[in-house]
Amino acid sequence: MVTKKVVITNPTGLHLRPAGNLCKVAMNYKSHITFNYGDNTANAKSVLSVLGACIKCGDELEFKCDGPDEEEALTAIVSAIESGLGE
Structure with a gap:
């Protein structure tokens, strides 16, 4: 299991569009x-949960990834958040 803390920088937070983009990356x-x-x-794979x-x-x-591709998943999630999740 790998973990990392990330601060959300989107001005409007995780509303529907960035939440959906986060889930797409996670899935x-x-x-x-x-x-x-x-x-x-x-x-992180459920839009309603997000x-x-x-x-x-x-x-x-604090994101936690546990599984066969946990390192790549965590890197992709953090990268997506830092790039603004399409906002």
Whole structure:
């Protein structure tokens, strides 16, 4: 299992479009991908789970990837977030 903390920089947070883009990236990998925010955990492959987290600009998320392609999955997720998730 690999983990990394990332700060959301999108001005409007993770609303539908960036949440969908995050899920698209996550679904390209076989690994189980989740993120922690506060005391809660969300599935990065579920749009409803990501939207339900109500992530705002400046929030810090800790992503956890566990599986056969965990390193590549984590790198892709972090890269997508740092590039703004299509915003």
